[in-house]
Amino acid sequence: MKRALETVRAVCPHDCPDTCGLVVSVDPADGRAVALRGDKDHPFTRGFLCQKVSNYLERVYHPGRVLYPMRRVGRKGEGRFERITWAAAIKEIAARFRESAASPAGPQAVLPYSYAGTMGKLMYASLDRRFFHRYGASLLARTICAEAGSVGCDVTLGTRAMIDPEAAVHARYIINWGSNTAVTNSHFWKIEFEARKRGAKIITVDPYRSPTAARSDWWVPVRPGTDAALALGVMHVIFREGWQDQDYLDRYCLGTDQLRDRVLAEFPPERVARITGLSAEDVERFAREYARSSELFGGPALIRLNYGLQRHGGGGTAVRTVVCLPALTGDWRHVGGGALLSTSKAYPFDNAFLERPDLIPPGTRTVNMVQLAEALHGELPGPKVAALFVYNSNPASVCPDQSRVLSGLKREDLFTVVHEQFQTDTADYADILLPATTQLEHFDLHGSYGHLYVQANNPAIAPLGEAKPNTEVFRLLAREMGYEPELFEVTDEELAKGALNGTNGYVYPQREAFDGISLDAVKAGPVRLNVPTNWTPFAEGGFGTPSGKCEFYSEREARAGRDPLPHYAPPHEDPQTRPDLAAKYPLQMLTPPAPSFLNSSFVNVDTLRKTAGEVTVEMHPADATARGIADGQTVTVFNDRGRFRAKALVGDAVKPGVVVSLGLWWARYTDDGANCNTTTSTALTDLGGGATFFDNLVEVTAN
Numbered sequence: 001m002k003r004a005l006e007t008v009r010a011v012c013p014h015d016c017p018d019t020c021g022l023v024v025s026v027d028p029a030d031g032r033a034v035a036l037r038g039d040k041d042h043p044f045t046r047g048f049l050c051q052k053v054s055n056y057l058e059r060v061y062h063p064g065r066v067l068y069p070m071r072r073v074g075r076k077g078e079g080r081f082e083r084i085t086w087a088a089a090i091k092e093i094a095a096r097f098r099e100s101a102a103s104p105a106g107p108q109a110v111l112p113y114s115y116a117g118t119m120g121k122l123m124y125a126s127l128d129r130r131f132f133h134r135y136g137a138s139l140l141a142r143t144i145c146a147e148a149g150s151v152g153c154d155v156t157l158g159t160r161a162m163i164d165p166e167a168a169v170h171a172r173y174i175i176n177w178g179s180n181t182a183v184t185n186s187h188f189w190k191i192e193f194e195a196r197k198r199g200a201k202i203i204t205v206d207p208y209r210s211p212t213a214a215r216s217d218w219w220v221p222v223r224p225g226t227d228a229a230l231a232l233g234v235m236h237v238i239f240r241e242g243w244q245d246q247d248y249l250d251r252y253c254l255g256t257d258q259l260r261d262r263v264l265a266e267f268p269p270e271r272v273a274r275i276t277g278l279s280a281e282d283v284e285r286f287a288r289e290y291a292r293s294s295e296l297f298g299g300p301a302l303i304r305l306n307y308g309l310q311r312h313g314g315g316g317t318a319v320r321t322v323v324c325l326p327a328l329t330g331d332w333r334h335v336g337g338g339a340l341l342s343t344s345k346a347y348p349f350d351n352a353f354l355e356r357p358d359l360i361p362p363g364t365r366t367v368n369m370v371q372l373a374e375a376l377h378g379e380l381p382g383p384k385v386a387a388l389f390v391y392n393s394n395p396a397s398v399c400p401d402q403s404r405v406l407s408g409l410k411r412e413d414l415f416t417v418v419h420e421q422f423q424t425d426t427a428d429y430a431d432i433l434l435p436a437t438t439q440l441e442h443f444d445l446h447g448s449y450g451h452l453y454v455q456a457n458n459p460a461i462a463p464l465g466e467a468k469p470n471t472e473v474f475r476l477l478a479r480e481m482g483y484e485p486e487l488f489e490v491t492d493e494e495l496a497k498g499a500l501n502g503t504n505g506y507v508y509p510q511r512e513a514f515d516g517i518s519l520d521a522v523k524a525g526p527v528r529l530n531v532p533t534n535w536t537p538f539a540e541g542g543f544g545t546p547s548g549k550c551e552f553y554s555e556r557e558a559r560a561g562r563d564p565l566p567h568y569a570p571p572h573e574d575p576q577t578r579p580d581l582a583a584k585y586p587l588q589m590l591t592p593p594a595p596s597f598l599n600s601s602f603v604n605v606d607t608l609r610k611t612a613g614e615v616t617v618e619m620h621p622a623d624a625t626a627r628g629i630a631d632g633q634t635v636t637v638f639n640d641r642g643r644f645r646a647k648a649l650v651g652d653a654v655k656p657g658v659v660v661s662l663g664l665w666w667a668r669y670t671d672d673g674a675n676c677n678t679t680t681s682t683a684l685t686d687l688g689g690g691a692t693f694f695d696n697l698v699e700v701t702a703n
């Protein structure tokens with residue numbers, strides 16, 4: 001007789017706004033997961049999964065899983081290892097850490113390096129942070145993705161731009177701004193399409209005709225890094241025509257007169273057209289449709305703002321500027337109107353309880369993760385990194401200035417630990433490689449940055465091989481170091497309970513969002529935060545800024561010695577302001593991830609790599625012809641930092657002067673062992689110290 005399968009409720013842990021509910025079927029006879037599908041009862045993700053996660057069991061049971069602790073036997077980067085025991089691995093790591101702490105460089109020569117391989121609250125940041133804080137390691141500024149926009153939003157709104165994503169069905173003019181929503185946020189894209197059925201118009205502001213742009217009613221091909229200029233031009237037209245919601249401005253905003261004076265004087269559509277590469281008519285049309293959305297389309301306008309515009313020198317200011325728009329039009333008043341970057345701040349998790357920042361020794365330096373190349377070569381203030389502990393991240397593939405990251409990882413005097421599920425490009429450089437569990441093998445608690453439900457991930461299967469969750473690795477290390485049991489002998493469930501109970505962390509705007517939400521309830525299925533249906537957080541102002549208003553004029557920015565008003569800051573590598581650099585490298589290159597990868601995750605899953613095809617570079621026929629490049633030909637993309645080979649795709653997905661190479665490939669699956677990050681730079685954004693991956697001038701040659 002066939003035995004009934006057990007079903008377990010789980011959560012997709014990957015760095016994506018959708019945070020899907022999963023249902024895993026396990027065969028009790030051998031404890032093996034035999035099926036994984038979307039949770040139909042999840043109010044937001046409704047049972048639909050992306051291609052990557054529908055194939056998740058291929059990832060979990062991948063023959064390339066790291067299953068045992070290992071020590072390097074070959075040269076660094078060769079990826080040859082021998083199996084050792086957990087006890088030996090932990091002993092060796094602790095000994096190296098003690099050695100570092102006793103050396104003249106001190107504990108700050110140890111650098112933890114992690115990002116969002118998993119977004120689970122416990123595996124992303126809990127005992128790992130406690131451990132490194134207790135030890136006194138260098139702090140890591142986790143800036144590689146979202147910091148420019150977070151700080152940009154914060155200047156204007158005092159929190160992230162957010163609305164209830166489910167309310168977006170009521171929007172009637174939807175702008176995907178630097179957002180490949182159809183791919184990177186596919187459940188929200190469904191909502192956009194539902195709104196479209198009800199009469200909404202969908203537009204996409206993107207230099208690349210992404211899948212989202214291609215399926216929108218209007219593709220607005222702004223020149224890379226010039227979004228702030230576009231937004232300021234739109235404001236010019238709104239004020240010139242008197243289309244602003246003066247009542248909203250008078251009640252809830254600060255600095256309207258200064259903003260109006262600036263945009264009327266400095267950002268007429270003709271100037272904006274020269275900066276952005278759009279026509280003045282398109283700027284006028286954009287402003288008209290946006291500001292008069294109710295009249296023209298029957299409802300409010302919504303900006304789905306994402307990360308594309310942030311990854312440029314002026315990316316922080318671009319976000320700061322774009323999120324001023326819904327206050328000008330008063331769209332925040334209306335259900336579904338406003339702007340949405342991230343709902344993460346709606347969750348009042350007690351991060352201080354999880355991470356214990358009070359343990360950080362005073363004066364500890366912070367290393368910006370974008371500048372790993374500099375950190376490994378001893379070019380930052382403070383001690384040269386002597387030991388690196390990598391988890392939840394694959395810096396050899398995802399960091400800018402890849403050649404210098406790799407030469408740093410090759411240093412013979414560097415001790416590198418990598419805790420991973422797979423032998424990634426980074427793992428190849430490890431001295432000690434530790435096996436990590438996947439989401440099916442551990443417990444975790446989840447918020448989301450794209451919806452408003454709290455979820456628990458229940459473990460479905462036993463850890464494969466000797467894999468251990470992140471929390472357990474730091475329990476073992478803390479024990480070996482002799483650290484306080486009250487800090488580390490805490491179970492994952494206790495951590496989750498504490499995270500749900502507390503409200504010590506920075507929380508805005510809804511402190512009560514967790515009231516009455518118990519861990520038991522969350523383990524049984526997704527629980528909506530305590531926020532009203534069709535939540536409109538800023539309908540009556542109530543912003544998180546010091547003044548409580550939407551701050552066009554920012555006293556904080558003035559005090560920091562920066563421009564107190566929204567403005568346009570050109571990219572670092574801008575052909576208009578850097579003609580010297582553009583003479584050598586005339587093409588602005590964007591490198592967003594290929595749809596079937598998640599940054600560098602999933603590249604090793606055969607089905608998904610086949611879908612992605614190969615490394616390509618998309619270019620306009622005018623640029624191809626000028627270089628004697630034919631469609632389908634292999635070309636070299638390069639600048640002073642590095643080079644990589646790619647297949648040229650010649651077509652009209654980009655305008656002249658822009659090229660796109662979808663990432664983020666692992667070295668072993670490319671012809672030349674390099675990916676697009678050989679060409680990207682470690683220069684930072686104007687606000688937040690973020691990465692500038694898309695601010696990158698290159699040349700392409702036909703050989």
Ligand SMILES: Nc1nc2c(c(=O)[nH]1)N[C@H]1C(S)=C(S)[C@@H](COP(=O)(O)OP(=O)(O)OC[C@H]3O[C@@H](n4cnc5c(=O)[nH]c(N)nc54)[C@H](O)[C@@H]3O)O[C@H]1N2
Nearest residue numbers: 178179180184205208210224225306307308592593598599
């Ligand atoms: N399938 C899939 N989903 C993902 C991810 C993934 O790798 N794969 N990554 C996840 C993560 S970590 C993140 S942060 C999010 C990212 O989500 P998105 O921000 O939606 O994704 P990106 O592809 O990085 O960038 C979006 C678009 O911005 C465009 N862009 C580049 N420069 C500019 C510019 O100057 N101005 C404007 N207006 N647009 C510009 C790019 O061409 C790209 O089409 O997605 C998450 N979801």
Ligand SMILES: Nc1nc2c(c(=O)[nH]1)N[C@H]1C(S)=C(S)[C@@H](COP(=O)(O)OP(=O)(O)OC[C@H]3O[C@@H](n4cnc5c(=O)[nH]c(N)nc54)[C@H](O)[C@@H]3O)O[C@H]1N2
Nearest residue numbers: 115116117145391392393394398419436591592599600601
């Ligand atoms: N050129 C260019 N570079 C980019 C980007 C781009 O668009 N263009 N995107 C940037 C963005 S948006 C981001 S967010 C970063 C992402 O950079 P990363 O955070 O490094 O993301 P991933 O490439 O997904 O690698 C995550 C790794 O964590 C591992 N992992 C998953 N779960 C666990 C776990 O529970 N424990 C441990 N120990 N490991 C685990 C996975 O196997 C995977 O190898 O990349 C950035 N890099």
Ligand SMILES: [Mo]
Nearest residue numbers: 015144145146
């Ligand atoms: Mo990201």
